[in-house]
Amino acid sequence: MRLAIMGAGAVGASVAELASAYGHEVTAIADSNSAAIDPNGLDTEAALATKRASGTVGDDSPESVLEAEYDVLVEATPTTLGDAEPGYSHTVSALERDRHVVLANKGPIAERYDEVRAHERNSEGRVSFDATVGGAIPVLTTIDDIGRSNVTAVRGVLNGTANFILSRMAAESLDYEHVLAEAQDLGVAEADPTFDVDGTDAALKCVILANVLFGGGYALSDAAVEGIREIPGAALQLAAEDGQTIRLIGEVVDEEIRVGPRLVPETGTLAVSGTQNIVQLQTERAGRLNISGRGAGGDETATAVLGDINRLL
Amino acid sequence: MRLAIMGAGAVGASVAELASAYGHEVTAIADSNSAAIDPNGLDTEAALATKRASGTVGDDSPESVLEAEYDVLVEATPTTLGDAEPGYSHTVSALERDRHVVLANKGPIAERYDEVRAHERNSEGRVSFDATVGGAIPVLTTIDDIGRSNVTAVRGVLNGTANFILSRMAAESLDYEHVLAEAQDLGVAEADPTFDVDGTDAALKCVILANVLFGGGYALSDAAVEGIREIPGAALQLAAEDGQTIRLIGEVVDEEIRVGPRLVPETGTLAVSGTQNIVQLQTERAGRLNISGRGAGGDETATAVLGDINRLL
Numbered sequence: 001m002r003l004a005i006m007g008a009g010a011v012g013a014s015v016a017e018l019a020s021a022y023g024h025e026v027t028a029i030a031d032s033n034s035a036a037i038d039p040n041g042l043d044t045e046a047a048l049a050t051k052r053a054s055g056t057v058g059d060d061s062p063e064s065v066l067e068a069e070y071d072v073l074v075e076a077t078p079t080t081l082g083d084a085e086p087g088y089s090h091t092v093s094a095l096e097r098d099r100h101v102v103l104a105n106k107g108p109i110a111e112r113y114d115e116v117r118a119h120e121r122n123s124e125g126r127v128s129f130d131a132t133v134g135g136a137i138p139v140l141t142t143i144d145d146i147g148r149s150n151v152t153a154v155r156g157v158l159n160g161t162a163n164f165i166l167s168r169m170a171a172e173s174l175d176y177e178h179v180l181a182e183a184q185d186l187g188v189a190e191a192d193p194t195f196d197v198d199g200t201d202a203a204l205k206c207v208i209l210a211n212v213l214f215g216g217g218y219a220l221s222d223a224a225v226e227g228i229r230e231i232p233g234a235a236l237q238l239a240a241e242d243g244q245t246i247r248l249i250g251e252v253v254d255e256e257i258r259v260g261p262r263l264v265p266e267t268g269t270l271a272v273s274g275t276q277n278i279v280q281l282q283t284e285r286a287g288r289l290n291i292s293g294r295g296a297g298g299d300e301t302a303t304a305v306l307g308d309i310n311r312l313l
Numbered sequence: 314m315r316l317a318i319m320g321a322g323a324v325g326a327s328v329a330e331l332a333s334a335y336g337h338e339v340t341a342i343a344d345s346n347s348a349a350i351d352p353n354g355l356d357t358e359a360a361l362a363t364k365r366a367s368g369t370v371g372d373d374s375p376e377s378v379l380e381a382e383y384d385v386l387v388e389a390t391p392t393t394l395g396d397a398e399p400g401y402s403h404t405v406s407a408l409e410r411d412r413h414v415v416l417a418n419k420g421p422i423a424e425r426y427d428e429v430r431a432h433e434r435n436s437e438g439r440v441s442f443d444a445t446v447g448g449a450i451p452v453l454t455t456i457d458d459i460g461r462s463n464v465t466a467v468r469g470v471l472n473g474t475a476n477f478i479l480s481r482m483a484a485e486s487l488d489y490e491h492v493l494a495e496a497q498d499l500g501v502a503e504a505d506p507t508f509d510v511d512g513t514d515a516a517l518k519c520v521i522l523a524n525v526l527f528g529g530g531y532a533l534s535d536a537a538v539e540g541i542r543e544i545p546g547a548a549l550q551l552a553a554e555d556g557q558t559i560r561l562i563g564e565v566v567d568e569e570i571r572v573g574p575r576l577v578p579e580t581g582t583l584a585v586s587g588t589q590n591i592v593q594l595q596t597e598r599a600g601r602l603n604i605s606g607r608g609a610g611g612d613e614t615a616t617a618v619l620g621d622i623n624r625l626l
Contacts, residue, residue: 018598135599136596136599136600136602137602138455138458138459138602141454141455141458142451142454142455142458145451145454145455145458145620145624146451146616146620147335147620147623150616267580269605283449283616284616285331285612285613285615285616286448286449286606286607286610286612286613286616286617287449287606287607287610287613288606288607289449289450289451289604289605289606290603290604290605290606291602291603291604292582292602292603293599293600293601293602293603294599294600294601297599297600299598299599300598300599300600302598303459303463303596303597303598303599304599307458307459307460310460311458
């Protein structure tokens, strides 16, 4: 397949680097203010080297990628809330040209799911987005595998940054601010960690899960969200005295979406440590299914994107 | 789809009971010495009631099911070693009639994988067997999802009976014989537990994984297998003093298959408790993926069978 990649951050760059190993060709890649396009197959290494050296991947404009030759648009621009732009317009543009779209960007399918699906119905192209929930963990394809109607509830740890902070607070008896600084030093938390620590990122993933499970109708405003900023270190120590710990749990239960700190057993399935993610699928007749692994990272998320692309074939 | 079900034990009966909820119709079901057939759709409740009352599902012979009207043969007769009969012949018969086969029976694809695939290549029918590894855990479909060539090793707890026994021995400081008797009382272990406690069942699952990952060539004789009968209760107590416990671990690593008791961290991912199963997939670029859940049970395995059937559509 010929791939056009919108976004040259960790995920976009990793998709570009791994594409040929999966038998695909990159014909275009854009960052926020430039693009490199070659209908005969781009030298992605050169484009990414140009970006490292000069800050831009090439001499074209990002928008020109939308008019380039490609079979699949990989939408890996940053997640935005509300109108989910520019990811939403990129998605619509590809569908209007009867091209497939594979999203790593959560915005369009969290905030404008019904509109995206409506455009998909009028297109020869299809929309896939396994990379948006759980990174390397194939949450959405597993739900497909076992059948959406067989899943009665979803619950899990869906943000690695928040989980790292809570794990470290518990293990080292440290305060939130102290551990956040450490996480930022390690590159686990961003300079502005709001999306992660306020629960927004986990909530967007839950919204996507709800849209998939119930056929649409949900946006971030439908989620009850509480973050981890206000948790005192002492709360984790009190929990530990009782064999418990605190995790930021997202859940889709009874058609409601909730994200917030919850007490969980210290040695229980949900108490994954570090940046791990875990998703529990409660099923109709087959009990509870747990899937855990790396929930973020360029290569991990790119692997999920490339899995989606292979399933389009 | 019209289903013919060979085998009316826990799995076969559960497939028969759940089929209509998944939009399918059962046209035939056989136990080891009888069958009930109706090309217009069988009253499966009546057939299973007949079996409970009289020990047979109907007046036809089991073999006559192979000639009945159906789209998918569900092979749920007991797993046998060596020639894997009668499951193997049932599978071949269906493929020769250009029908699909969904197996819950591990024998044919553990012991005669290459022959089954050769028959499949000459058939319009396809062979699926997600139910054979991990029960309700979609291990094989997950491997498909992430791509076989991306999986570098598989390791896991693949037998719920052995895991129950080891969990109880550790938790209650009891001996093997004592816990085995308890497991038999609870219906967790069979009267003859050999397959489970000697590691054969876990080894067959590993052989199936190796066949899937490496395109065939493996049978039970290629596996190095050690069971749990000889583990003294004292070994579990010694392990616990060091924060460890013992689990029966199956692994497919470097094209080798090994099953045996291994020391694992007491609070680690592999130390699932009770009858739970867990499978760890080591991936090329996306770290380790863990999937856990109920590895056995009639409804659980039937759910996996019905998932395979839905994917045939």
